[in-house]
Amino acid sequence: MHIPDAVLDPRVAAIxxxxxxxxxxxxLKAVEGQLKERTTSLMGMMSAFIFAAQMVNFPxxxxxxxxxxxxxxxxxxxxxxxxxxxxxxxxxxxCFLFGDGGLTALGANFVNMGLIGSVVGxxxxxxxxxxxxxxxxxxxxxxxxxxxTVLLAAGACAVELSASGHRxxxxxxxxxxxxxxxxxxxxxxxxxxxxxRFILLTRPDLIDQDPPRGLEPVxxxxxxxxxxxxxxxxxxxxxxxxxxxLSPLASExxxxxxxxxxxxxxxxxxxPSSPIPVPMPDYQLPLPRLEHVKAATAVAGLVxxxxxxxxxxxxxxxxxxxxxxxxxxxxxxx
Amino acid sequence: xxxxxxxxxxxxxxxVHRLDARSKLLFAVAFVIAVVxxxxxxxxxxxxxxxxxxxxxxxxxxxxxxxxxxxAGFAVLVSLLAVMxxxxxxxxxxxxxxxxxxxxxxxxxxxxLMMLVLAKVTxxxxxxxxxxxxxxxxxxxxxxxxxxxxxxxxxxxxxxMSLARRARSxxxxxxxxxxxxxxxxxxLLLRSxxxxxxxxxxxxxxxxxxxxxxxx
Numbered sequence: 001m002h003i004p005d006a007v008l009d010p011r012v013a014a015i016x017x018x019x020x021x022x023x024x025x026x027x028l029k030a031v032e033g034q035l036k037e038r039t040t041s042l043m044g045m046m047s048a049f050i051f052a053a054q055m056v057n058f059p060x061x062x063x064x065x066x067x068x069x070x071x072x073x074x075x076x077x078x079x080x081x082x083x084x085x086x087x088x089x090x091x092x093x094x095c096f097l098f099g100d101g102g103l104t105a106l107g108a109n110f111v112n113m114g115l116i117g118s119v120v121g122x123x124x125x126x127x128x129x130x131x132x133x134x135x136x137x138x139x140x141x142x143x144x145x146x147x148x149t150v151l152l153a154a155g156a157c158a159v160e161l162s163a164s165g166h167r168x169x170x171x172x173x174x175x176x177x178x179x180x181x182x183x184x185x186x187x188x189x190x191x192x193x194x195x196x197r198f199i200l201l202t203r204p205d206l207i208d209q210d211p212p213r214g215l216e217p218v219x220x221x222x223x224x225x226x227x228x229x230x231x232x233x234x235x236x237x238x239x240x241x242x243x244x245x246l247s248p249l250a251s252e253x254x255x256x257x258x259x260x261x262x263x264x265x266x267x268x269x270x271x272p273s274s275p276i277p278v279p280m281p282d283y284q285l286p287l288p289r290l291e292h293v294k295a296a297t298a299v300a301g302l303v304x305x306x307x308x309x310x311x312x313x314x315x316x317x318x319x320x321x322x323x324x325x326x327x328x329x330x331x332x333x334x
Numbered sequence: 335x336x337x338x339x340x341x342x343x344x345x346x347x348x349x350v351h352r353l354d355a356r357s358k359l360l361f362a363v364a365f366v367i368a369v370v371x372x373x374x375x376x377x378x379x380x381x382x383x384x385x386x387x388x389x390x391x392x393x394x395x396x397x398x399x400x401x402x403x404x405x406a407g408f409a410v411l412v413s414l415l416a417v418m419x420x421x422x423x424x425x426x427x428x429x430x431x432x433x434x435x436x437x438x439x440x441x442x443x444x445x446x447l448m449m450l451v452l453a454k455v456t457x458x459x460x461x462x463x464x465x466x467x468x469x470x471x472x473x474x475x476x477x478x479x480x481x482x483x484x485x486x487x488x489x490x491x492x493x494x495m496s497l498a499r500r501a502r503s504x505x506x507x508x509x510x511x512x513x514x515x516x517x518x519x520x521x522l523l524l525r526s527x528x529x530x531x532x533x534x535x536x537x538x539x540x541x542x543x544x545x546x547x548x549x550x
Contacts, residue, residue, distance in 0.1 A: 003415075004408070004411075004412050004415065004442050004445075004446065005366060005369070005370055005441070005442050005445035005446060006369065006370050006438055006441035006442040006445055007412070007415050007416065007419055007438060007442065009423075010370055010371050013370065024474075025471070028471055028473055028474060031473075032473050037538075037542060037543070037544050038534055039473055039477065040473065040476040040477050040480050040544070041480060041530045041533050041534040041537060042530045042534070043473075043477045043480075043481075044476075044477045044478075044479070044480025044481040044483075044484060044530075045480070045481075045484055045488075045526050045527075045529060045530035045533070046526065046530070047477065047478075047481040048480075048481045048482075048484040048485045048487075048488045048526070049488055049522060049523055049526040051481070051485055051488075052485065052488040052489055052491075052492050052522065053519050053522065053523075055489075055492070056492070056515055056518065056519060058511075058512060058515055059511060059512075068519065073523075077523070085474075085477070088474075089474070089477055089478055089481050092478060093478065093481065093482065093485075095449070096449065096452070096453060096458075096461065097453050097458065098453075099404070099408065099446050099449045099450050099453070102366075102370075102442070102445060102446075103362075103363065103366045103445065103449060104366060104367065104370045104445070161415075161418070161419050162419070162422055164422075164423060164424065165422025165423060165424070168422075169421065169422030170422075172421075172422075173418060173419070173422070176418065190512070191512075191516055191519070194512065194513065194516030194517075194520075195516050195519050195520045195523065197516075198516060198517055198519075198520030198521075199520050199523065199524065202520070202524065203524055206524070206527065
């Protein structure tokens with residue numbers, strides 16, 4: 001998911017860099033306003049935690065392992081903007097000390113993993129949590145948010161990677177990214193869900209209350225029902241921002257592929273929307289047809305959503321059988 | 335563990351190590367931007383930048399072997415990404431697919447190696463001081479400083495927990511290990527929370543005012 005240097009179009013890197021810097025600046029201001037001088041210790045420690053947690057590899061299959069990304073986990077534990085700041089710190093350390101993720105792609109990576117991972121993730125989490133209610137709601141909402149943020153981040157990544165090309169390329173890259181990340185998203189949802197479940201069973205006070213614990217001081221007096229609305233709006237804003245600011249780049253170069261086709265005389269009579277059945281080895285990579293990938297992606301998305309929901313429902317049963325204690329906490333929170 | 339890379343610096347102080355961190359940071363950023371902004375197919379410019387980088391590696395005395403090893407693993411991933419992205423780039427019409435892919439990989443390698451060299455010749459503390467003086471918000475710098483300090487602590491904590499887990503469990507079925515591993519992460523999360531609280535109280539007791547003071 002970490003985009004390296006030189007893969008993005010320089011203009012895309014500049015735009016996402018500005019977006020990322022603005023988001024981080026706002027996030028820092030919001031967090032500092034709420035935590036005051038506690039910001040450094042809490043944010044620093046949680047960043048160190050997410051970094052350490054990313055080193056724990058989960059066995060997926062023979063020779064394959066995955067790890068936590070952590071945007072939604074940080075968002076659920078600390079609140080959306082604090083979560084984004086935590087992810088930003090992790091990304092900066094990874095970029096400067098390990099070369100993971102390019103310096104010029106830092107903004108894009110922060111938009112994908114920090115803003116979408118935590119702010120948009122929380123915007124998905126909050127209404128579902130409220131709708132289902134109780135500890136079970138927290139768990140199910142966290143897993144669904146984790147699953148969707150990974151897919152959304154993959155989508156944003158596809159937008160950024162293909163912004164200077166043709167629309168056809170966007171669908172090609174999107175399909176591949178989404179297909180791969182449907183699997184990664186399942187892993188993220190499972191890990192996030194199991195960790196949240198562990199916390200709910202051992203120290204429910206940490207996430208059971210609506211303002212996450214780190215942010216108590218300021219929000220304690222506010223009206224709980226209105227608190228998540230700004231989050232949803234800012235989440236929508238991030239998603240729209242990616243689409244609005246990057247789409248002009250795509251339309252500015254309307255027909256990259258068609259242009260190439262005419263240039264090398266292959267697509268002389270083909271319409272731009274045709275799937276290009278060209279036998280030239282240099283022209284199309286020996287990959288499965290785009291239609292198949294698209295269909296597989298759609299199926300993966302559907303199946304994944306159902307699996308995440310079913311598994312999270314199953315994991316949430318622990319809180320129903322836990323008896324009166326969880327009931328009491330639920331009413332307190334509501 | 336990957337954390338070893340954090341300790342690997344500052345011991346072999348060479349001429350580049352002693353330079354002002356601000357100039358090193360600015361130079362690295364300018365170099366990376368120049369590399370990224372170089373149009374596809376301009377091999378001469380990339381060659382010059384590569385020569386500059388090689389010169390820098392030579393002067394700094396960074397281990398070429400470790401740089402190349404780190405780069406080799408990374409280059410495979412970047413090549414895959416380049417193969418995915420390149421067919422859609424407008425530059426393909428001019429230069430052909432192979433050149434586009436090669437340029438992306440070459441440009442990325444230069445930028446990646448530059449960042450590694452920067453990390454090798456500048457300690458994290460100096461780098462953060464430089465960022466602070468160059469106008470990066472104070473909270474962010476302090477948070478990054480704090481984070482680096484406690485990365486080691488939490489890394490050690492994780493290693494101890496993992497040792498304890500291995501000492502107590504006989505086999506590792508995949509389902510079983512998922513539950514154990516998430517339990518471990520959850521426990522680490524709780525301990526991090528509590529540690530943040532304790533450390534914060536200790537910092538307040540010692541007159542914490544929001545900045546780390548430095549003698550440089």
